Amino acid sequence: GQQVMQIPQYQHVQEGEDFTTYCNSSTTLSNIQWYKQRPGGHPVFLIQLVKSGEVKKQKRLTFQFGEAKKNSSLHITATQTTDVGTYFCAGVGGIQGAQKLVFGQGTRLTINP
């Protein structure tokens, strides 16, 4: 079945450093979504990418969708302590009418202030 792999599993940075997490799918995706989960919280939707090669920005966050629609990345510029949490990518695949979101394992980001 569809699998979504995410690396790295953990990342520790100094405040102000950049951070990147990568996501790869075993199958072509119709779209990819990114979520953030704060410690003790629930996943919160950040963004959806649909088009091949799409790039979207949200302030210091840059999201990319690969040309083949099988990989994606999230880059945070100049991290802040508020960025702490686990970032999940989630791919939508499957046949029309029975599509479901499959989550990667997540990248846990910790920051040294």
Next chain:
Amino acid sequence: DAGVIQSPRHEVTEMGQEVTLRCKPISGHNSLFWYRQTMMRGLELLIYFNNNVPIDDSGMPEDRFSAKMPNASFSTLKIQPSEPRDSAVYFCASSFSNYGYTFGSGTRLTVV
């Protein structure tokens, strides 16, 4: 909108007991999902409904797990009998046509 509402927030039960988790999705959303989260296995999709109809329950671990969605505003996930390995955080999420899932705050289940 109050978001996706789950109850209870915490549940501690003894092995062998029945557990029922409840979820109220966001009004107007046509899809509802039950996920389980553990450190070892991450976020696992258990089952999802589209327009109240179960579409894919391939993630339901065993016959001890069952889920229902009797109407558009309510769903339950039942575990009977519960076992210690069922201990996890169970999330309910809803969406409209697979765009941007909204998750509830989750139910932390501990089976002793």
